[in-house]
Amino acid sequence: MQEQQSDIKSADSGPAESGLGKATMEKITSLAKRRGFVFQSSEIYGGQSGAWDYGPLGIELKNRIAAAWWKEMTQLHDEIVGLDAAILMHPRVWEASGHVENFTDPLVDCKKCKNRFRADMIPEENLTSKKCPDCGGELTDTRKFNLMFKTNIGAAEDSASLIYLRPETAQGIYVNYKNIIQSNRMKIPFGIAQIGKAFRNEIVTKNFIFRTCEFEQLEMQYFVKPGTDEEWFNEWRKRRWAYYEKLGVKMDHLRWHQHGPDELAHYAKDAYDIQYLFPMGWRELEGVHNRTDYDLSRHTQYSGKDLQYIDQDNNDRYIPYIIETSAGLTRNVLMILCDAYDEEQIAEKGDADDWRTVLRFHPNLAPITVAVLPLMKKDGLAELAQDIRRELMEDFATDYDQGGAIGRRYRRQDEAGTPFCVTIDYESKDSGSVTLRFRDSMEQVRVNRAELIGRLRKEIKEYKRI
Ligand code: ATP
Numbered sequence: 001m002q003e004q005q006s007d008i009k010s011a012d013s014g015p016a017e018s019g020l021g022k023a024t025m026e027k028i029t030s031l032a033k034r035r036g037f038v039f040q041s042s043e044i045y046g047g048q049s050g051a052w053d054y055g056p057l058g059i060e061l062k063n064r065i066a067a068a069w070w071k072e073m074t075q076l077h078d079e080i081v082g083l084d085a086a087i088l089m090h091p092r093v094w095e096a097s098g099h100v101e102n103f104t105d106p107l108v109d110c111k112k113c114k115n116r117f118r119a120d121m122i123p124e125e126n127l128t129s130k131k132c133p134d135c136g137g138e139l140t141d142t143r144k145f146n147l148m149f150k151t152n153i154g155a156a157e158d159s160a161s162l163i164y165l166r167p168e169t170a171q172g173i174y175v176n177y178k179n180i181i182q183s184n185r186m187k188i189p190f191g192i193a194q195i196g197k198a199f200r201n202e203i204v205t206k207n208f209i210f211r212t213c214e215f216e217q218l219e220m221q222y223f224v225k226p227g228t229d230e231e232w233f234n235e236w237r238k239r240r241w242a243y244y245e246k247l248g249v250k251m252d253h254l255r256w257h258q259h260g261p262d263e264l265a266h267y268a269k270d271a272y273d274i275q276y277l278f279p280m281g282w283r284e285l286e287g288v289h290n291r292t293d294y295d296l297s298r299h300t301q302y303s304g305k306d307l308q309y310i311d312q313d314n315n316d317r318y319i320p321y322i323i324e325t326s327a328g329l330t331r332n333v334l335m336i337l338c339d340a341y342d343e344e345q346i347a348e349k350g351d352a353d354d355w356r357t358v359l360r361f362h363p364n365l366a367p368i369t370v371a372v373l374p375l376m377k378k379d380g381l382a383e384l385a386q387d388i389r390r391e392l393m394e395d396f397a398t399d400y401d402q403g404g405a406i407g408r409r410y411r412r413q414d415e416a417g418t419p420f421c422v423t424i425d426y427e428s429k430d431s432g433s434v435t436l437r438f439r440d441s442m443e444q445v446r447v448n449r450a451e452l453i454g455r456l457r458k459e460i461k462e463y464k465r466i
Contacts, residue, residue, distance in 0.1 A: 023341040025279045029208045050205035050213030060367030065332050066195050069218045073193040080191035085172025093171050096302035104144040112137025118203045147200040165199035173221045174295045191222040209334045216329035221322050229321040233290045236323050248362040248465050249339050253277040267294030276335045286327035293319040359417030363460040368418040369396040373409050375425040377402050385424040440466050
């Protein structure tokens, strides 16, 4: 699949990598299309840059990543609750948040080749010499470009009907903070978690689903007493790191990056990004930010509503500080795809079958948990396999495949990241046992049908990546 080409370029794509056994963005993009993880938006019309569609396997993977995050951030904490705020918000929200004024990227155009660049992503010498990094032509002056998508609500298209597509989910949380305290009797410290779409008119939409105009975020805002913010900031850094460890991500592919003075948002006291080593290099995956009392103070000022927290136990009132953990869901999908991607040599016959492509997803994230495969279609094996599949369906995401040689079918499941295959053969008819095949080791064991569900549950719980 062709990577989406924006008419706007930058150095964001990094060096191309290739070679057997290595994950490259090209291979991942092509596997994603071939197997129905991600398709280019509006492909039959030539594609829409900055937007992607999640196919049957992709939506399952995305949903499982979202569910893992939701469990981690809500179910495992008494003091964190969920929210699903609207995408369309009162335009004053974005004035209060500072987005109308400051949510901009610096933009330069080449007068000759007409390519467009993010000024902070091209070499400094090109900016000072005003030379296009692509063709050497003259660059325009740098100008500010606001990333918010604007539209109109109602029939009139005037400034009174102006409305924005939210560029982040966080503001929906801040404007509901009082509602949630009142309806759920929350006491500080407490958090509000939200998963939802966000939209940014990104100048650069390269690298597949890494940076897109429409994407999804996983955000949790934690409200704390001023003075305890540094402690909570460190605590959330620890917790977010441990979360990726639990997901089974290659930990040597993750690192912290602290925002320097030139990167730190003016309202932030401290900020760290968790970066992942994508095929194009280290890139941000998630941010952990100490946002101080900036957001709630600004909303107090702009809405005229008192957003102080009243601590009845200590007869105290204050504007809470906010510790934010903000990750991209769609960027996490890309990270998990890159992290899981493996090419393994399994034979030395000198043909294409020597290698297998395998997605080593954690079983909790795999789109299909178990595939049921009859060795043959005939002699009642297909019917028996269908019967076993129906039994497994209630507990697991299953697939059924009866077409082609069994080795080929295993490869297809490896490529989809299915951690377990159950094969039904003649012995299954006689003894009631089935073959359980493991994706990672390719080992096979015989299991009694009656014990299959329990065994699969145990394997999922105790899964360790090899
Ligand atoms: P970047 O520097 O990559 O543009 P950011 O610092 O602007 O990101 P935040 O505003 O902190 O990002 O957003 C939080 C998270 O949302 C990011 O860590 C990233 O995972 C995700 N994200 C932000 N912008 C995009 C985008 N255009 N496409 C996909 N995911 C995004």
